[in-house]
Amino acid sequence: MENDRTNIDDELLASYMAGEANADDTAVVEQWIGESEANRRYFEKLKVLWENTGRVAPHQEANVDVDLAWNKFKQRADREITDEPVSKAKGRHLYFYLSRMAAVLVVGFVVYLVYQSLEKSPEANQVELMAKAVTKSDTLPDGSQVALNVNSLVTFNENFSETERSVSLQGEAFFDVVKDDKKPFVIKTKDVIVTVLGTSFYVEAYDSLNTVEVGVEEGVVQVESYGELVLLGAGERISIDKGKQKVSEPDKYNPNDIYWKSETLIFKNEPLAGVFATLEKVYNIKINVENPRILNCRLTGKFYKESPAHIFEIIETNFELTSVEQNAGFTISGDGCE
Structure with missing residues (x-):
């Protein structure tokens, strides 16, 4: 039985457990496992050890104590693998190979955590x-x-x-x-x-x-x-x-349109239809016109920080119109312009 176990390369077993073996090597390992009960028991013990202390799954989000896992792996490797009647040199050889594999996986997991952290953090403040x-x-x-x-x-x-x-x-x-x-x-x-x-x-x-x-x-x-x-x-x-x-x-x-910044209104031969539309937007008021001809009148003027009431005073004087302030707005009446 012991000779059967020594007919398999320990690095091949570790590669198989890590999922890195190709099709030919996989066939060799599975054939070896089936050749004897001793081979199967030896492999199962290695597999349990590998799964409990050596393997890390990068896709799983978990709090991992790397030092604790590493010490646990070494302690169990020292205690459990050497319990089998394998040559001392051979056990040491497998131990160091599994140690290297575990170290690679631990480093890979740390890199994964760093990547996840960077991915979830904002690009910059x-x-x-x-x-x-x-x-x-x-x-x-x-x-x-x-x-x-x-x-x-x-x-x-x-x-x-x-x-x-x-x-x-x-x-x-x-x-x-x-x-x-x-x-x-x-x-x-x-x-x-x-x-x-x-x-x-x-x-x-x-x-x-x-x-x-x-x-x-x-x-x-x-x-x-x-x-x-x-x-x-x-x-x-x-x-x-x-x-x-x-x-x-x-x-x-x-x-x-940027009165909010300049605080200045400028009209150049602008029909009162456009003037009233601007005043409604700037001052958030409603302007009612009783005679549509009023909208034909054209205004030229510049108003800096003026109130709507003062602007309507200017409009009344220029075009002989009347404005009445009511209900947060103005009503304009008069003959208007051609």
């Missing part, structure tokens, strides 16, 4: 700029300026500008970007990616709104949304319908 009840302005690490409208948030990695310039936006912001040909400036929202080299522009992307707007004051930006790419130049604006996933044709940039 995030920096947040937030405007809640009031607007906020700040300077980014590359020197670019950003102004945030209320209820808006910009986030970026703490290593911003070292390898790339990328920010995420929720809400509305105006950017004045420092030019860098090698590092484009990228703004990401849920529905739009805006890429620039150096320019001034705004992005309005509130989750509560059905549209996203991008308007360019200076320079050129690239807007990517729902598979479409659009280049916008100075004085142009587009809107993206999130429901229809459609990008509009570029139209004229309206500086009044």
